[in-house]
Amino acid sequence: MLERLNKCPLCKSGLFLNHSEVTDFAVSRETFILCKCSNCELLFTNPRPKKEDIGPYYNFPEYFSHEDKAKNLTQWIYQKVRNYSITKKVKFIESLKKKGKLLDYGCGTGELLKAAKKRGWKVTGIEPSEKARNQANYKLEGKVRESIDDLGKDSTFDVITLFHVLEHIHDLRKSTRKIINHLKSNGCLIIAVPNHESWDGKNYGKYWAGWDVPRHLYHFNLSSIEKFKEEFELELKEVKPMKFDSFYVSLLSEGYLDRSSSLISRYWNGFFKGLKSNRSANKPGQFSSNIFIFQKK
Template sequence: MLERLSKCPLCKSGLFLNYTEIIDHAVTKEIFVLCKCSNCQLLFTNPRPVQEKIGPYYDFPEYYSHEDKAKNITQWIYQKVRNYSITKKITSIEKMIPTGSLLDYGCGTGELLVAAKQRGWKIAGVEPNDKARKQASQKLNKKVKASIDELKKNSSFDVITLYHVLEHIHQLRKTVKKIVSHLKSDGYLLIAVPNHQSWDGKKYGQYWAGWDVPRHLYHFGQDSMKKFEEEFGVELKETQPMKFDSFYVSLLSEGYMVKSSTLISKYSKAIRAGLNSNRAAKTPGQFSSNIFVFQKK
């Protein structure tokens, strides 16, 4: 079942136009329309599956963030890179706040929270996916909730992270307001999102894996992130690159573009594309994926 939006999910403007059509290469091969808001420049899927019916679109082998065990070489590499990235994320967070309380919204199987807990952080997690949440809860003594509404109303955190999560949230404005309400007065909100304006986004076009419709409901750029600041009472302090994402996204994109290509060919082309994408990103915010570091006003 699809729902059609009459207003921009970010700024509530009714002024938007059809932007492009993208195929769900990963699962159904359905075609979805992306609209572009004339006010804030957000791209969003419209119409889109309703929240209660989107689950089957996540049911495919390459959706690795809900899996703990590697079943193939690509997933093994993904998990090794994820482990390295978690160390980098914790180090980056501790440059802002040496220790404190951390909420990871969309925590998957809980690896970031496990690492933070080992370094002395007080942790909590939210993960809507049943399978991933069960795995995370086993590691974290049931500190992972299914919804933001299950957190204690008076709970507050020094840092709240959403790594590749914001683009999946159906009730965007309502959920982000709830998330920010759990942020301490000087707390930090870290949001990682893919960048369709990156070099690899432009190279692969309709085949770019970062579109990932209909799982990715939104696509943020510099303009829409400025509007995000205004709407939710936060201030952008820094933009950080996620340099490994260009390789992973390029690998998936190569598979979508040339189905008959060999694994060696896909990997070599993906490595070249990832390197080119990172080289082309002259300033923060131009990489395949970026982390936007906000502080509560």
Template sequence: MLERLSKCPLCKSERFLNYAEITDHAVSKENFILCKCSNCELLFTNPRPTENKIGPYYNFPEYYSHEDKAKNLTQWIYQKVRNYTISKKVDFIRHLKRKGKLLDYGCGTGEFLKAAKNKGWKISGIEPNEKARNQANLKLNEKVKNSIEELNKNSDYDIITLFHVLEHIHELRKTLKNIITHLNSDGYLIIAVPNADSWDCKKYGKYWAGWDVPRHLYHFNSKSIQALQTEFNLELKEVKPMKFDSFYVSLLSEGYLQKDSSLLSRYWSAFKAGIKSNHSAKTPGQFSSNIFIFQKK
């Protein structure tokens, strides 16, 4: 079942236009419309599967963030890179605060939380996907909940992270408001999202894996990130690039674009595209994916 939005999910403007028609290359092969808000420039899938009906679009072997075991070479590479980036994420949050209370929203199978716990952090997680949540809870002694509503209302966190999660959340405004209420006054909200203004998006066009419809409901650029700050009374403190994402997104994109080509050809093309995408980014916010670090005003 599809739901049609009459307002922008971020700024609530009623002024938006059709932007592009994108195919779900990974699962259903269905086409979905992206709309662009005329006010804040957020791109959003419209119409979109309802929250109760989107589950099957995630239930496929290649949805790697819900899997612990590698089943093919691409997934093996993903997990090796993920293990490296997890250590970097822990270093990153420890640069902001040496230790404290951490909430990871959309924690997947819990690897990041496990690494943070090993460094002395008090951890909690939110993961709506039952399979991934069960795997996480085996590692984390039932510290992962299904939704933010299940958290103790008095729970406050020094750092709340959403690594490639915000683009998946149906109730965008309500969820962000709830998240921010759990953030300490001097805490940090860390949001990582793909960049539809990146070089690799322009290169691959409708085959860009970062669209990932209908799982990705939104796409942010600098103007929509500014709107997010305004709407939720946040202050952007810093922007960091996620340089590995350009390679991984390019690899998936090559698979959609060059289905009949050899694996070696796709890997080589993706490697070159990843290098060029990173080289073309003149500032951190222009990379294939970017990390935005916010505090309450």
């Protein structure tokens, strides 16, 4: 069942217009409407599946973040890149904080937490998917919870990460406030989101895999990130690119653009368009996906 929003999920403005229609190429082939807020420029799916009804849109073999075993070449590539990226993420986290308590919100199968734990971090995860959560808890001895409400009120963390998670959260404002309440006063909140204003986002248009409707409920640009910062009284400390994302998103987009194309053609075109996307980004915030590092004011 769908729910229709009458206010922007981020800034609560009632001023928004239909922006575009995008198809769920991965699962349902349904078309969803994206609205654009006139105040903060957030794009959001409207109407959208209710929280209790969106589960089936995640239940497909290609939803790689919930899988540990590769079942095809694309998934194998994804996992190889993921493993490399996890090492880079842990090093990046440690460039902000040497050691401490880490909360990964939307931790999937727990690979980042597992790597951080080996480095001496005290780790906790939040993962609503039962399948992924069970896999994560097998590796992490029960350190992963279903909801942030399952954490103790006094539980605070030096670093909280949301890598490609914010765009999935139904209760955007309420959940964000709960997350920030668990951040230490000098802690770091790390959020990574796709960028529809990147070169690959504009190049592929309605076939851009980064839309990923209806699983992605929101689409941020620099203006909506600025509003996010203001709404939750945060200070934006740094913006970093996720350069691998342009290649992976371009690969998937090639398949959506032409399902009859060969895998070799998709990989070839995806690689060169991903490269072009990265080269077209002149400054932080213009890449296919970006990492935003916040602290409390």
